[in-house]
Amino acid sequence: MKVTIVGALIQLLCSCGDNSKATISESKIEIMMKKSNPVVYFEIPVNDIDRAIDFYTKVFNFDFEKETIDNNEMALFPFSDENSGISGALAKGEIYKPTKDGVVVYFKVENIEETLRLANSRGGKTLYPKTDNGIGIVAEFEDTEGNRIALYQSKN
Template sequence: MSSVNPVGWFEIPVVDLERACAFYQQVFLLQFERMQMGPSDMAMFPYDHQANGAAGALVKEAGYEPSSSGTLVYFVADDVASTLERVKAAGGKVVLPKTAIGEHGFIGHFTDSEGNKVGLHSMQ
């Protein structure tokens, strides 16, 4: 395992992949690449194999259950507050408003269209 940025992939479970794609597209202003991998119906977040950080996908598959507890994925945001506004506009719920974490910037949490709790982080 790499000792620097060790997370290489994440999957966010969804019940309704179309609804989840629409939600995340509105919140993060991005487009997904859809694909089928075995039993998994997936929507891949944009990624660059040459850049640091983890890539991931929304995944609909038997046995995958959205959750508001357990592992928490944080997305990098230009500004937590404006991203949380888009969360509300997309039908999500703000769980933790923009909160200062000292020299490490700001965080916020929200619940997505599927019931997953997700985090945001920014330096401003």
Template sequence: MNFSMPWFEIPVADIERAAKFYATLFQQEFKIMEAMGMKTAFLPIDHQKEGSGGSLTQGEAYQPGSGGTIIYLQVSNSLEEALGRVKDAGGQTLLPAIKIPDGYMAHFEDSEGNRMGLYSKDA
């Protein structure tokens, strides 16, 4: 059996603040939409390539926090550059970039209090 993760949702308390945080981090705009009593901002995805997609989601059942699953988001450029934008965006670095066998990883807390990971092939 193969495992894949086609979709994930990052819980947020304030969609506008969270969209601004991730827009600053990834240097891309996030469009906020409302449907089914929730507010959502979709993370960029290349539908021509295999991979997963996800969203920032605000709703009654979505509670951000630092004690759950850590989702790693891949950056295409330098991990250090992305980490440098975390504080400016309203978050904080929890684990600085460290070398792992196939690249680099780091942890940060986003504007909503979620513990998240970053991954890059380059430091």
């Protein structure tokens, strides 16, 4: 018998708690999975949270909310339920190590050339120049902390 991810989710959800009557049909879970995007949050590792906040504020004009979560310094990116997309945080702590070799986060921008110019003028470094990839326009830069960050601009 082949176990599917959806089947495993049903088993997990139905086995949780004391309610033996709790059931979720496989088709309902499939519908829920299709209606939501799989990635919901990201964290960008930083060594100097204030320097990183300054960089991202000046490059993207973001406002951050600083928090301490599980003894880690966090600067939360803006988030609004009304807008599409996800949000995340700049994260400083023992487990956070900036790198150009890991996951790449893409930020949607209106003007990719201007954003690259701002990143470079604030201590960043272009890693991948503005390129039309057929779907949109992309570029990558290294932030002040040593992370590879990507930009996306729609063609419209």
